[in-house]
Amino acid sequence: MSIPVPGRTADRSVRPTAILAGVGAIALVLLAASSALAASAPPLPPARLELAANGVGSSGSITLQALLQEANGRPIADASVAFFVVTTEFGPAGELVPLGSASTGSGGAAELAFTPTWTGREQFVARYAGSAQVGAAQASTLADVGIAHAAQQAPTPEPLDGAGQATVIGIGIAVVAVWLLLAAQVLRVWRIRGRP
Amino acid sequence: MTADLLRARRSATDAQAVPAHPLPVPIPEVREAALRPFGRPGRAYWVLVGGLAVVVAAALVAWIYQLREGLAVAGYNDQAFWAIYMADVITFIGVSYGGAVVSAILRLTGATWRGPLTRIAEATAVVTVLVGAALIVPHLGRPDRIWELVTRPQMASPIVWDFIAVTTYAATSIAFFVLPLIPDLAIAREQLGARLGPRRGRLYGALVGRWSGTPAQRRVLRSALGILALLVVPLAVSVHSVLGWSFALTSRPWWHESIWPPYFVVAALYSGVALVILVVAAFRRGYHLEHHITERHFVHLAYIMATLGALYLYFTFADFLPDAYVGQPGVETVFQAVLVGRFAVWFWLFVAAAGVIPLALVALPATRHTLGIVVAAGLVVPAMWLKRMLMVTVPGTYERVAGTFGTYHFTWVSVTITLGALAAIPLLLLLLFRIVPILSIDEMEELAALTGEADLRVAPQPLAAGAPTPAPIEGHQL
Numbered sequence: 001m002s003i004p005v006p007g008r009t010a011d012r013s014v015r016p017t018a019i020l021a022g023v024g025a026i027a028l029v030l031l032a033a034s035s036a037l038a039a040s041a042p043p044l045p046p047a048r049l050e051l052a053a054n055g056v057g058s059s060g061s062i063t064l065q066a067l068l069q070e071a072n073g074r075p076i077a078d079a080s081v082a083f084f085v086v087t088t089e090f091g092p093a094g095e096l097v098p099l100g101s102a103s104t105g106s107g108g109a110a111e112l113a114f115t116p117t118w119t120g121r122e123q124f125v126a127r128y129a130g131s132a133q134v135g136a137a138q139a140s141t142l143a144d145v146g147i148a149h150a151a152q153q154a155p156t157p158e159p160l161d162g163a164g165q166a167t168v169i170g171i172g173i174a175v176v177a178v179w180l181l182l183a184a185q186v187l188r189v190w191r192i193r194g195r196p
Numbered sequence: 197m198t199a200d201l202l203r204a205r206r207s208a209t210d211a212q213a214v215p216a217h218p219l220p221v222p223i224p225e226v227r228e229a230a231l232r233p234f235g236r237p238g239r240a241y242w243v244l245v246g247g248l249a250v251v252v253a254a255a256l257v258a259w260i261y262q263l264r265e266g267l268a269v270a271g272y273n274d275q276a277f278w279a280i281y282m283a284d285v286i287t288f289i290g291v292s293y294g295g296a297v298v299s300a301i302l303r304l305t306g307a308t309w310r311g312p313l314t315r316i317a318e319a320t321a322v323v324t325v326l327v328g329a330a331l332i333v334p335h336l337g338r339p340d341r342i343w344e345l346v347t348r349p350q351m352a353s354p355i356v357w358d359f360i361a362v363t364t365y366a367a368t369s370i371a372f373f374v375l376p377l378i379p380d381l382a383i384a385r386e387q388l389g390a391r392l393g394p395r396r397g398r399l400y401g402a403l404v405g406r407w408s409g410t411p412a413q414r415r416v417l418r419s420a421l422g423i424l425a426l427l428v429v430p431l432a433v434s435v436h437s438v439l440g441w442s443f444a445l446t447s448r449p450w451w452h453e454s455i456w457p458p459y460f461v462v463a464a465l466y467s468g469v470a471l472v473i474l475v476v477a478a479f480r481r482g483y484h485l486e487h488h489i490t491e492r493h494f495v496h497l498a499y500i501m502a503t504l505g506a507l508y509l510y511f512t513f514a515d516f517l518p519d520a521y522v523g524q525p526g527v528e529t530v531f532q533a534v535l536v537g538r539f540a541v542w543f544w545l546f547v548a549a550a551g552v553i554p555l556a557l558v559a560l561p562a563t564r565h566t567l568g569i570v571v572a573a574g575l576v577v578p579a580m581w582l583k584r585m586l587m588v589t590v591p592g593t594y595e596r597v598a599g600t601f602g603t604y605h606f607t608w609v610s611v612t613i614t615l616g617a618l619a620a621i622p623l624l625l626l627l628l629f630r631i632v633p634i635l636s637i638d639e640m641e642e643l644a645a646l647t648g649e650a651d652l653r654v655a656p657q658p659l660a661a662g663a664p665t666p667a668p669i670e671g672h673q674l
Binding site for chain 2: 190
């Protein structure tokens with residue numbers, strides 16, 4: 001009794017390496033064909049994105065307003081718009097610091113309220129990533145920020161907050177009183193010693 | 197008219213004050229003894245002054261070297277950031293309170309035996325607080341930082357309050373020393389005349405003014421001194437409390453203890469009274485003041501010292517027990533090192549030298565004499581410095597993360613500066629008593645008049661057979 005061994009049964013059988021080479025060649029042909037088809041496909045129409053910064057000078061809070069539309073002016077609703085501020089803290093080229101994102105309404109408008117932590121001329125950026133129907137879009141605007149709030153928040157009051165300051169003031173008053181009393185005694189003796 | 201009325205009222209008040217405080221009766225022996233250091237010093241005096249001055253000069257050289265090379269030459273490192281200089285500051289400022297508080301309390305309580313001691317005690321207080329305050333400079337490493345304590349104080353820092361408290365106390369103790377000098381300097385000027393010399397004459401003239409010891413002048417002086425005595429006691433307590441808080445406000449095993457401020461105060465008074473005993477004994481022997489400063493004075497001081505010593509031992513026990521019993525990590529390691537570990541020899545040496553032996557010497561009638569009391573005080577002062585070294589360096593060098601101890605080594609720089617500060621105290625006192633009377637002449641005479649019969653406690657007594665004869669002012673040999 002003998003057990004048949006695959007591959008050794010007949011010289012006319014197809015080798016696996018040949019099969020793999022054939023599949024690879026077919027895949028390459030398909031890939032090239034799809035790339036050619038994609039390159040020749042028409043690009044998505046770009047979206048129109050406008051950005052405005054309101055309330056920069058008075059309230060200390062900025063409202064970034066973005067308006068997202070298709071190229072023909074039709075509003076794009078329920079789309080996410082990301083907002084950024086440009087900072088040069090990390091280099092002169094500038095980096096985008098994310099501020100947050102907001103969804104557009106039926107009119108294509110998205111708003112984000114932002115409290116700046118520094119003042120001066122700032123550049124804000126809004127970005128739309130695009131969809132299956134419209135392409136990505138980006139817009140920026142410059143604004144002079146007049147009022148800012150420190151990023152550090154005041155700590156929550158503790159039970160003995162203020163006791164340290166009151167202690168310092170109390171001890172300081174006591175020290176001054178001691179010096180005055182000391183000076184008064186020296187002065188008293190100094191004056192009486194001058195009288196015959 | 198009004199001035200006449202006021203003058204009449206003042207005269208009436210003066211007349212009323214006389215029975216309570218009779219005018220002092222001159223006691224020639226007291227005046228002679230008080231002015232004895234004004235005489236031409238002997239060779240021993242100059243040898244002593246010269247030797248002490250050399251040690252102080254060596255300390256200045258060591259400090260300049262430390263300024264050039266940094267605190268590392270004093271043995272300081274990143275693990276031993278507080279070491280010998282802090283122990284020196286606590287010790288030297290601490291001993292100052294002994295003199296000031298003893299004098300103040302005796303004055304407030306009307307202890308009539310205080311007369312011969314107050315001047316030496318107050319002078320010791322002034323000199324030691326100045327030397328102790330000066331030791332803060334090498335401890336800081338950067339002298340310019342002292343100015344920043346004034347220009348940019350951080351009020352949350354105990355160092356700032358140390359500075360304020362020490363300055364206030366130093367000013368008060370100087371006033372407490374200088375004001376009682378006025379009548380004494382007037383007496384000395386009258387007593388010595390031209391022998392006073394031009395420089396002393398000018399100084400005395402500026403301080404004495406037109407003091408003639410009228411009842412009105414005496415009343416004002418007495419009142420001012422009473423107020424200053426009231427001020428000195430809480431100030432002394434506050435200064436060492438602040439020093440104690442410098443440690444206690446730090447989250448470090450054995451430093452962060454609520455008992456430390458009063459513990460520091462008691463330690464200061466204990467070592468301070470011991471130093472007063474030593475200084476009084478030294479000047480008594482050097483200037484032959486045995487007829488005015490008797491064994492009875494030493495026994496009184498020894499009782500005060502022993503009371504404070506017993507209190508200090510109790511505080512030591514009270515400091516160790518709660519933490520040792522609870523056994524918190526960190527504190528337990530530090531206490532183990534102090535009580536039974538590598539520092540145990542020094543700790544138990546302190547217990548013996550600053551606790552058991554001095555208390556026994558004072559308690560036992562056989563050793564309760566001048567020599568025994570001086571020996572007791574001579575043990576207390578260095579042993580208390582040793583205790584301060586342990587309190588500063590052991591927790592200071594404890595590495596909290598690893599639970600191990602760093603190292604601190606004495607260097608010639610730190611030892612020289614410490615010895616220089618130590619030498620500065622007798623040096624300054626020797627020089628000071630060449631300028632001002634060593635005894636409170638007016639106070640002693642007033643107390644003698646107050647107690648009647650020239651008061652045996654302060655009045656000159658007949659010389660016993662064989663007792664040394666007080667040397668004359670001129671040609672006095674130390």
